[in-house]
Amino acid sequence: MYADTVVEDKLVHKPKFIALLFVLSFVAFVFFNLTDTIFGHFLMPVIGDPATAGIFGRFAVAFVLAVIFTANIVAIGFLPTRYQVIIVWIELIALFLLFFYTFDLSMEFIQRKVWFMISQGVFTTLYVSAISIAIAFVLAMVGAVAKLSNNGFAFAIASFYTSFFRGLPLLMQVYLIYLGLPQLGWVIDAVPAGVTALSLCYGAYMTEIFRAGIESIPRGQWEASRSMGFKFGLTMRRIILPQAVPVIIPPTGNQFIAMLKDSSLVSVIGVWEIMFLARTLGTKEFKHLEMLITASMLYWMLTMVLEAVQSRIERRYRQKAER
């Protein structure tokens, strides 16, 4: 964020706001009736058996929770920004874990399977996504140049391509390629079929990103380059694309993160990636939720790593641009 030098009174320390916060949270907690949850169990010494605590228990639980909630927010308000971020993150994660805890998951089962999920599932997901994004990158580059050219033939093919692959659900494309190509007498394995579908689909989205990136380079760069006698290809390669790449990199990173999760769709044709393993392993022992949550956590961690990498790359390009 841009630094703001004007200091305002902290909203969370105004009595009116604190009162409002308390009332709203109290009403919300009463409304959701948390007597029968873990919170009710904590308050057993006061309200007795949650099942029979009735309206009194409902209000007592809501009151205690509202007090804790409001006090917590006011307290966090005193901290410097950095610590606020850390504490809020920790609290949200704690709530999240609490939520899972209520499912009564079998940790033993998760521990038994998680290594296989990582060595087989995460590995497959990563390499399928990486190969697909690399192919998509090339497709997008070609597609963008074709869309910007005056060649009607190239433009027609490129625009049909982007329209088709952006217009169909990815799941449909996966099926079409895996089940459709063999009809033409070309049997294709699950992994190549999945990679093909992902690359074609993301290539279509990225074509538009690349086209916008190339078009963001001022017209004068074209004119200067062309007026020096540089041919179209040379102008693209040495003048336009090197300037467009820093513009293209951040949204491409986003696409990669999105693809990582969309790669779960190729589980339907039996690629042994995270989602596929979660479903098959979970079904065998009737522990669906355990495996689904494990898979979710793995996806989440992967994206967090990728986000960190992406912000690094972006910072590098920004430094280069400010040089």
Place this chain on the structure above:
Amino acid sequence: MSENAVEAQDGRGDVIVSMQGVSKWFGEFQVLKDINLELHRGEKIVICGPSGSGKSTLIRCLNRLEAHQQGTVMVDGIELHDHMSNVEMVRREVGMVFQSFNLFPHLTVMENCTSGPLWVHKMPKAEAEEIAMKFLERVKIPEQAHKYPMQLSGGQQQRVAIARSLCMNPKIMLFDEPTSALDPEMVSEVLDTMTDLANTGMTMMCVTHEMGFARAVADQVVFMDEGEIVERNEPNAFFTAPKSTRTKTFLSQILQH
């Protein structure tokens, strides 16, 4: 050397650029109306005229950044038409300097200057750098060679742009309002560079409203209005005794301040 080069009678060089009956439309709107203009080898022509009169379009027709629709444009004996090879031949002989410099921001000053010789003329790197250095010295900024364009002032950037064009060893230099985007204190350093260049005998065509430069350097001043060449004369006569009323009005507006 062109085949149909004709030594002019009055001691000027042969005709290197000729536009005959050139017209151009943007959709319905006619930007250039039957333009006839000749430029002799070594000659310097300044083009002026009100905004929107078609000056940029005219000068851009000479290296086919714009395509004309009627008439013929010949540059050094090569006719400009849709044929790409012709266009590329002409572009190698014609240098162009833009109002907004258009240096390549991802390349250093040195790389900007060597790009043409390296990529088009396939010159060895050492030789290209030697040439680049020679022209950077000519425009008086050899010490900036390893900076990036964004680190230079506007005036310095425009001088690099001139050096970059000169590295291609052009026969003709085109300038489209090279000083209009500059802060006033930087205008003179660019005009000085252009005057130096004119003194080396370069053939130049320059769109500018810098009347001092026109007086000092131009052999001919051309006045354009609404896509037509209204008047063409030697600078002295042009400024002291303009013939058409349109020219008079324009000059009085420009010279007011």
